[in-house]
Amino acid sequence: MGSNTYGKVFSVTSFGESHGRCVGVVVDGCPAGLRLDSEDFRETMSRRIPPDPELRSSRVEPDEVELLSGVFEGRTTGAPICALVWNKDVDSQPYEEFRFKPRPGHADYTAWRRYGGYNDYRGGGRFSGRVTLSHLIAGVIALKLLERVGVEVVAYTAEIGGIKAGEMPLEEIKSKVRLSPVSCPDPKASKLMEEYVKKVRSMGDSLGGVVKAVALNVPAGLGEPIFESLESKISSIMYSIPGVKGVEFGAGFLSARMKGSENNDPFTVEKGRIVNLTNNSGGILGGISTGMPIEVSVAFKPPSSIRVKQRTVNLLKMEDASVVVKGRHDPCIVPKAVPVVESSLAIALCDILMEAGLIPRVLDG
Amino acid sequence: MGSNTYGKVFSVTSFGESHGRCVGVVVDGCPAGLRLDSEDFRETMSRRIPPDPELRSSRVEPDEVELLSGVFEGRTTGAPICALVWNKDVDSQPYEEFRFKPRPGHADYTAWRRYGGYNDYRGGGRFSGRVTLSHLIAGVIALKLLERVGVEVVAYTAEIGGIKAGEMPLEEIKSKVRLSPVSCPDPKASKLMEEYVKKVRSMGDSLGGVVKAVALNVPAGLGEPIFESLESKISSIMYSIPGVKGVEFGAGFLSARMKGSENNDPFTVEKGRIVNLTNNSGGILGGISTGMPIEVSVAFKPPSSIRVKQRTVNLLKMEDASVVVKGRHDPCIVPKAVPVVESSLAIALCDILMEAGLIPRVLDG
């Protein structure tokens, strides 16, 4: 299968560029009978645009999702669903400079090497964060399918620029995450993150952070050891998101510093079900779900496009040069990335549940 | 493709269990003409057994690799290579207890849920670290292929139980890593790690750590954005290794705490080639290689099998229970995991290089 496709049974093929005509996706393998129309995508699309203009790029588009196939009389048909968003608010002028003077930290250089200079460099082309509209569109469908089997996914900003959200119960996270302009459910941390992003933005610089996603009610016994471990499948899609440089499950890198006696999650019987007293494993043992919440943390580097003068090269002259990145860029991608991480986890779980036969191929009602 | 297969062009299918007849692999897509015999595997196999008995499980086997197919007159034929190691030093008795009393932190419980109790539980069965013999065997072949195109891979212990190896030049790492009983090239850290492992072992407990792998001379322009990013493909195979809970590239989670101006790797021209002055990206931008060293860090949790009393459940009686794990277990899996991580990175790169047409399908000479 091509390199722009993810998934074995619930299969997602991404296409489109930042400043091309559109960004879209083909979702193949969706059961027939699921209610679906353009409205279903509206809220998720709006999550990409924080209301405060100081927290985001000035590129703002309505991003309405058009369904081109696979839906009939308000329901999915079982045929592949092609859905896309037309690009509207495009200003490609600032990108001329980076065509031959690659931005440090950006894919300008590697794209040029990979595609011999034929890539659509405008707005970062295929390497823009905007390409994750594919993930969001497919994610809306995946989340609707998961809802049918009681699985819930929630993501939030766990860290920006070193400022960490405090621990809190999942119910509280769910109720507060949408209230924060940076998608951080801890109000105090949210405020600090917000101020820090604005400050760093005013300096022309950028910040990274960590998004955490949790999936609830995933049945125990899903996944495989070795090459299709839950971690393999989930990390693989997380690393499809531009800017991701780290993925960990449960205690993750911290567990590398624990003793076995600290890290092992004891089992107990609770209301007739086997549960763990702690969840350092992130809900996965041996690549297979335990039935506890699946927890994944995703590290985003700071956006590479900054208004600070940086050393680079001139690709045509093969000599040193410098660049100051103008144009419309996010000072911190993390808040926008929250629904993308959520969608990605949903897509991965949907594929796994479908392969296990746990989502029926025809949905009634 | 089945869940025990990795790779699109250089394709690896793993089989076997810890206490079954064997552990093995089918390597499909290997070019014809590569010199290969059983001897080629000997050194790698021996790296799984640290000489000091206090640093490892007491299970010690010669682990000779038998080539069953795909090799003729000392060279690969282009046909699938089936290779395996027969299990010899097997003692399954201690595992009877865990069949229905799952070890906390181990896959005993999830395997039972996934396979309805039919899994081979002896020695952890398919969930044993021994299954990574598949990775090692395929890795030896991959490393030989990479050598033909000048790509080199080296892995080492970067951290055990919180003790970190100091920074050092890669040449020094390469020369010193094999001298350390814990595969840590920093002699001082190595000594501390060794002592700490022995101490924790004597307490019946275990330690985790971090393995770092570096690939040199990977050509720029390899990989894809989105679903087949280098990070997606590499993390996917890293998470096939039992006990891995975190994978990061370059500065990884640390880059989430940096500003763009700190994290971006400036470009410069050096001897007619474009290079970066730093390598926070771990040699990957936009999912594609930059030509700088590819750097990946892999976090291992502490082995779950410890001689400390732990809370668990009785699966048949559905009631709380306790377990003290006896049997032969590693106090720290990290040193053994070093060649496995090295092999895994080699396999991933080999698949990517072959798909890009950079390793010929027939090798002469």
Added chain:
Amino acid sequence: MGSNTYGKVFSVTSFGESHGRCVGVVVDGCPAGLRLDSEDFRETMSRRIPPDPELRSSRVEPDEVELLSGVFEGRTTGAPICALVWNKDVDSQPYEEFRFKPRPGHADYTAWRRYGGYNDYRGGGRFSGRVTLSHLIAGVIALKLLERVGVEVVAYTAEIGGIKAGEMPLEEIKSKVRLSPVSCPDPKASKLMEEYVKKVRSMGDSLGGVVKAVALNVPAGLGEPIFESLESKISSIMYSIPGVKGVEFGAGFLSARMKGSENNDPFTVEKGRIVNLTNNSGGILGGISTGMPIEVSVAFKPPSSIRVKQRTVNLLKMEDASVVVKGRHDPCIVPKAVPVVESSLAIALCDILMEAGLIPRVLDG
């Protein structure tokens, strides 16, 4: 990968329905730098519409291909190419009847079983021959790539309603196939076929036939034994075309009636190259190309939609019923199928050549 995707390296994902908004395709893995614009598709699209209205359905659309992604400044970028045709001349009214009264020989019934009645039944929906626009669009791109490496593909009508084209040299086939209204290069047979189709059409009935495709200059040594034999890969895509019920290579079923001494193709040296004196093998031995022309024959059943009264069932009442199919239908699909078979062979070969590294990933000039 999803069930609507074909190909490992040159990968084609089909979407769309007959009476939905569009029919389209995502072509993933196309090298960067190939010149491509909407004009390139015009001639192929027009081959779907024989000028004589008695030889085809009365549904006639301009079928202009729109390129939505993957092309920039008149060249492919290496990113996935989404291309589609908007449906315009749609009349869904006649299909209401078949929703619950399936046409014998058509997929109405199986679609209803597969998708629980949620499939888009209008115009046959996903089961219409119109869906092969996906094959044609991808085929135009594949044929342009094959041209770059000197491989040529030509298809023609070999048989309609039992009337067979005479044997003739390939050069003559190439020069005459476009002159025939039924795409049959033998003028005498073409005339007979034409008359027979018109006659059977006037009776409200339909005819089947055989399309033959030949690929020239395919280098020897391409393909694999066993599961990815050339025949496996080619037959697999041929059977994706609606109405196909037989696929054979070279002498095919006839070779089952030959002796070895008759069927074996002797080798000889001709101008320093090894060739065969005959080509009963269809250019493939052991799943691998011999360097001789690759020859495949594809049997199409007669279209199921006929104006003759037929026995069927009422799906809601579960009782016997009858149906007379009205609407716009082809009396014989074979002439329209010729470019589809040609495209399909091109797609399969393109995928195989790319996997073998024989088409570069960046095309200049």
Added chain:
Amino acid sequence: MGSNTYGKVFSVTSFGESHGRCVGVVVDGCPAGLRLDSEDFRETMSRRIPPDPELRSSRVEPDEVELLSGVFEGRTTGAPICALVWNKDVDSQPYEEFRFKPRPGHADYTAWRRYGGYNDYRGGGRFSGRVTLSHLIAGVIALKLLERVGVEVVAYTAEIGGIKAGEMPLEEIKSKVRLSPVSCPDPKASKLMEEYVKKVRSMGDSLGGVVKAVALNVPAGLGEPIFESLESKISSIMYSIPGVKGVEFGAGFLSARMKGSENNDPFTVEKGRIVNLTNNSGGILGGISTGMPIEVSVAFKPPSSIRVKQRTVNLLKMEDASVVVKGRHDPCIVPKAVPVVESSLAIALCDILMEAGLIPRVLDG
């Protein structure tokens, strides 16, 4: 996935060579809990050896299947099943001649081109019919799984050297096929075939033929339109069998000569179920099962190894030459191919049923 793997969920990886150490298979995705031991393979293996020595090659081996993994306490575990047959009765001497003087009709030449001369040429190596032991082993497992859901598969010789079996009810076919030395259920045709094979054998020549396979009780609604049509998946595995040059479903090539009114299978309601009055479609419409028997016919060319003098070339001298094939060869492969075709259909159906969630992942009882 590698080119020696078939199947998405029930996945089969073949390895081994004719005169190497073994021929084997890894079956991945088999549900846990299926009873399985070496005995289960004995009868199928014996079907490869017709008792009459005049009807077969003189190579006769016990071909006992060894289970190396994936089975524990007499049941499958859900882990990959590696199973193989050791090669015992090997005489490689006669093959020295063909190394550089390829047999017409054989893969000697294409293997030499594909693998640069490094292929194991002994006994045809990877291109021998013996490699279909992989299909047989996996087929035994697939047939046992199909039995659990009531699906039955039966194959038989429909034609040898132009002599055709008469039509007969399927129950009669099932009861008589094992009585015939050429696996032809029609006693009269069987006798004629037998005599013809012996006669042609005595002339040093060989014969082709047709194997037909039928699957009963396949539920309606299985499969997909377009690229994963039932025909695509089934033809793809049929063309993995050495010597196959044609595959057709139902009336196949004959339907290309029928009118729509003749070819369409009328529907009717019978005992509350929808059935067809005829089965020209071979149980498949639009790539999806109708619930009628699935019928596939597979054309085998005559074995290429004949004792008649033939024109060939000397690959080293690049000049014309001649060859008379000695060694142990079958005069007609068709009887031996019957269980291979049966197994292949079973494997394809098993994969499709598992993907549809119709075979549970854990089998009890």
